[in-house]
Amino acid sequence: MTAPGSPVEALAVLADEQRRRMFGFIRRARRPVTREEVAAHAGTSTKLAAFHLDKLVAAGLLCAREESPGGVRKVGRKPKVYEPADADLQVSIPERRPDVIAEILLDAVLSHAPGDDGQAAALRAARVRGEQLGAGERARLRPGRLGPERSLTLTEALLERRGFEPVRTAPTEIRLLNCPFHALASRSPELVCGINHAYLGGLLAGLETNGVDAALAPRPGHCCVELRTDGGHSPTDAQACAKD
Known part of the structure; x- marks a missing residue:
């Protein structure tokens, strides 16, 4: 499970010192914890503890469910218990996503055939991952048939959430002001920019965009x-993308 908001929003929830102590207590417990236990540890009321715990759940930092502690069955309503969510938060400004490249390269290693070219395997894996992302977004939104304008709008929103900082520079064009893979691109621009190109091409295919x-x-x-709707292509000198 990941936080429903951005990592920055999730971390902002931990700015409150008491809330941060409660979160640390639950992580160290290594078992589901009741709000009464949290309140006793924090030296506060159960009602106030519940308020803070609900904030942590809403941020995606904790999971909550009703369960009898220790598996003991009791008469009446089961108490709510809390445990850490599977959330790994990282914050960088501008946003960097080396984990995406790492996942693509891992997919390439696991799927490549003997004698297969490593770079070609990475490009295929990037394309597949992009298609999965785009198809998942399409299934979530169910937008129907997409024309170029609607395609650009949906793609722009999706890339905004992925850290690319898209901006519409013309009715038919979206430029991406941030490269989430910048640090890696500066080391191997031909490989990383090729992966990025395949990844975003796959995303468009998964979204089933028309004419983009x-x-x-x-x-x-x-x-x-x-991203363009006119099909135009600029020179493919990938070295330039690694420069500021």
Whole structure:
């Protein structure tokens, strides 16, 4: 499970010192904990503890369910218990996502055939991961048939959540002001920009966009890929995308 909001929003919930202590207590317990136990540890009322715990649940940091502690069955309503959610929060400004590249490369290693070219396997894995992301978004939204304008709008919203900082520079074009893979691209631009291009192309395919292309268009200080409805392509010198 991941936090429903951004990592920044989830971490903001922990800015409260008492809430942070409660969260630490539950993590260290290594078992489901009741709100009464949390209240006793924090030296506060059960009502106030419940307020803070609900905030932590809403942020995706804790999971809550009704359960009898220790498996002991008692008459009446089961108490609510809390335990840590499977949330791994990382914050960077601008947003960086080396984990996406790591997952793609892991997929490539696990799926490549003997004698297969490593870079080709990585590009295929990137395409597949992008298609899965786009298809998942399409299934969630069920937008029906997409024309170019609707395609750009949905893609823009999805890329905003993935840290690309998209901006509509023309009715037919979206530029990506941030490269979530910048640090890695600076080390191996040809590989990483190729992966990014395949990933975003797969995302468009998964969304089933109509008439929208992912084009390699490296420029200093931007992501190496732009989205266009005119099918135009810029030079594919991936080295340029690693420069500020």
